[in-house]
Amino acid sequence: AQSVTQLDSHVSVSEGTPVLLRCNYSSSYSPSLFWYVQHPNKGLQLLLKYTSAATLVKGINGFEAEFKKSETSFHLTKPSAHMSDAAEYFCVVSVLVGGYNKLIFGAGTRLAVHP
């Protein structure tokens, strides 16, 4: 069965310091993986996606994620946090079910950025 585990429900960093949001997945197949960000009262915005082309994926706003098959991980990182990065982040695995891609969401990690 496919599943996604976000290891931290809350992460707090200071502005200018690195960000690490951790995600482990379980999949019987070669997965497609995504990170989405959700700002308050907004929909989800795609940060980046992995679809087996390259293990290090660069996304928008300076975020990147590395796919590690041996560790079944897809952690999201950013070298230097900005106040505007404060939001909730979702790790998502996509699996093909019948005729569509079923998205399985992690429970989310809320990132707080302090001055």
Add this chain to the structure above:
Amino acid sequence: DAGITQSPRHKVTETGTPVTLRCHQTENHRYMYWYRQDPGHGLRLIHYSYGVKDTDKGEVSDGYSVSRSKTEDFLLTLESATSSQTSVYFCAISGVGTDNSPLHFGNGTRLTVT
């Protein structure tokens, strides 16, 4: 931002009343989805559509129905609203359902059932 509009943005309704939420897209995408978001659950798929008049159930479809009479519109109906359906509802679209295309989401509808 992908052209997705959800209406209404907020609604309060009483238990037992029918409610319809609307999702309108301007991208001409084939696939449309309805999700609900609840604390601790991430997003869960209610129903999806893979074309006009073609719909199927997601993982939490009980108590919900959908219709898609035009490519651009996907309606979600709560036949008889219950308090457990208080949630934030998101519509999403994607161009193709089988090539790992990411979804683009609307800004959500906050529904409160009293």
